[in-house]
Amino acid sequence: MNQTSKLWTAQFTAIVLMAFLFFLCLQLLTAGFPAFITDVKNNPAQGGLMTTVFMAAAIATRPFVSSLMQKIDNKKLSLISLVFIAISVGLSFGQDSVGFLLLLRVFHGMGFGIITTIFSTMATNIIPTHRLGEGIGYYGLATSVGTSLGPMLALALLQVFTFNLLIILSIALTVSTLVLNLFVKAPKKAVPVKNTVQKVSFKEHAFDRKAFTPAILTAFFSITLGGVISFLRELGKEANIVASISLFFLVLTIMMILVRPVSGRMFDKYGHKVIIYPATIAGIIGLSLLAFTQNTLTLLIAAVFYGIAYGTVTPTLQALAVSSVPKEKQGTANAMYFSSMDLGMAIGSTGLGIVASYTSYHFLYGFSVVFLLGLLLAYTLIFVKGKPAVKYVESPREISGDIGI
Numbered sequence: 001m002n003q004t005s006k007l008w009t010a011q012f013t014a015i016v017l018m019a020f021l022f023f024l025c026l027q028l029l030t031a032g033f034p035a036f037i038t039d040v041k042n043n044p045a046q047g048g049l050m051t052t053v054f055m056a057a058a059i060a061t062r063p064f065v066s067s068l069m070q071k072i073d074n075k076k077l078s079l080i081s082l083v084f085i086a087i088s089v090g091l092s093f094g095q096d097s098v099g100f101l102l103l104l105r106v107f108h109g110m111g112f113g114i115i116t117t118i119f120s121t122m123a124t125n126i127i128p129t130h131r132l133g134e135g136i137g138y139y140g141l142a143t144s145v146g147t148s149l150g151p152m153l154a155l156a157l158l159q160v161f162t163f164n165l166l167i168i169l170s171i172a173l174t175v176s177t178l179v180l181n182l183f184v185k186a187p188k189k190a191v192p193v194k195n196t197v198q199k200v201s202f203k204e205h206a207f208d209r210k211a212f213t214p215a216i217l218t219a220f221f222s223i224t225l226g227g228v229i230s231f232l233r234e235l236g237k238e239a240n241i242v243a244s245i246s247l248f249f250l251v252l253t254i255m256m257i258l259v260r261p262v263s264g265r266m267f268d269k270y271g272h273k274v275i276i277y278p279a280t281i282a283g284i285i286g287l288s289l290l291a292f293t294q295n296t297l298t299l300l301i302a303a304v305f306y307g308i309a310y311g312t313v314t315p316t317l318q319a320l321a322v323s324s325v326p327k328e329k330q331g332t333a334n335a336m337y338f339s340s341m342d343l344g345m346a347i348g349s350t351g352l353g354i355v356a357s358y359t360s361y362h363f364l365y366g367f368s369v370v371f372l373l374g375l376l377l378a379y380t381l382i383f384v385k386g387k388p389a390v391k392y393v394e395s396p397r398e399i400s401g402d403i404g405i
Helices: 010-041 044-071 074-090 098-126 129-158 163-182 202-206 209-239 242-270 273-292 296-323 327-358 361-385
Strands: none
Touching: 010 044, 010 098, 010 129, 010 163, 044 074, 044 098, 044 202, 044 327, 074 098, 074 163, 098 129, 098 327, 129 163, 129 242, 129 296, 209 242, 209 273, 209 296, 209 327, 209 361, 242 273, 242 296, 273 296, 273 361, 296 327, 327 361
C-alpha cells in the first residue's frame, strides 16, 4: 500500500514532466513525418503509412511489455528504450528513402509501446490509492497537452525550417526525458499474493479480464478521436473555416486542463458511474455540432463539449482498468488500455476516412456519434443493467489494502 497520501511528490512530478516531454516529441514526428513525405514524394498515402506502421508496431509490442517489466528492472528498461528511440530518430536525419524511414518508424513505434506502458505504470504505482483518479487525470493531462501542442509546433516549424530541425528537436526532447528518468527511483516489483514458484504464462502477462472491458470501451471513444485528429482540417476546408481549426485544438487543450483534475477527484469520491454518462453525452453533443458546423462559433462550442468528453472519459476508463487489478498486473492493465487507444485511433483514421471518401466530412462526424452511443450502450449493459463477469470497484476508496495499488 502507498506510504503517503501526498500526490505531488518529486517522483510523481518528474514522471508527469517526462510524459509531457515524451509525448511532445512523439507528436512532433507524428505530424512531421507525413507532412515531410507528402511534400517530398507528393504521395499522401506514403505519408500516412508513416503513422500507420508506427501505431501497428506499438500495438504489436505492448502485449510483451508486461512480461519484460517482470524480468527487467523498469528503470533500466525505460533507459534502454529511450536510447533506442533517440538512435532510431537520429538515423532519420537527412533521409528521404521511404522504405528506410518506414523501418525506423517501426523501431520508434516499438520504443513508444514500451515507454508509454512503463511511464504510466510508474505513475500508477506511486499514486495514493484513494487519489488514483486524480493522479491519472494529471498524468493524462500531461500526455494530452503534449499530444495537442506537438502537431501545432511541428506544422509551424515546417513552414520556416526543414524537417531535419524536427529531428534535432525530437532527439533533444528524448534526451531530456532520459536525463529526468535518471532521477526517478525504480518502482519495486510487486510480490504476488500467492507464494508460488510456477511460471506465469505469456497470456497472464499480456491479458487481464478485469482490464478488458474498460480497454474495449476506450477503443470506442478513441475511434472518434482518430476522426477528430485526422480529418478536422478537411472539415474546415469543406466549411470554409480552415483558418479556425487551430483554435479548435487550443480550446480542446484548455478544456482538458480545466476538466481533468475535477473529473479525477469525482472518480475518487463518487466512482465511474457518475462520470461516464454526462461526459459521453458531452462528446455526442460535440460530434453532432461538428456534423453541422458552418462557422467558427459552432466549431469552438464543439471543441468545448468534445474537450469535456476527451478530458474525462479516457482517464476515467484508465483509472477503472488500473484500480481493478492487483499491483503486479498494473503494467498489463496499462498496456491493454494504451493498445486499445491506439487501435481505436487507427480504426478511426482509416475507417472514417473511407466513410468520408464516399460521403462528406460533415457526415463523418455525424456517423462518429454511433461509436459513443455504442460506448454508452455497452457500459449500461455491463455496469448498470447486468452483472459484470468480473468484480469491479466503484471507486478507489473501495479498494482494500490487500490490493496494494
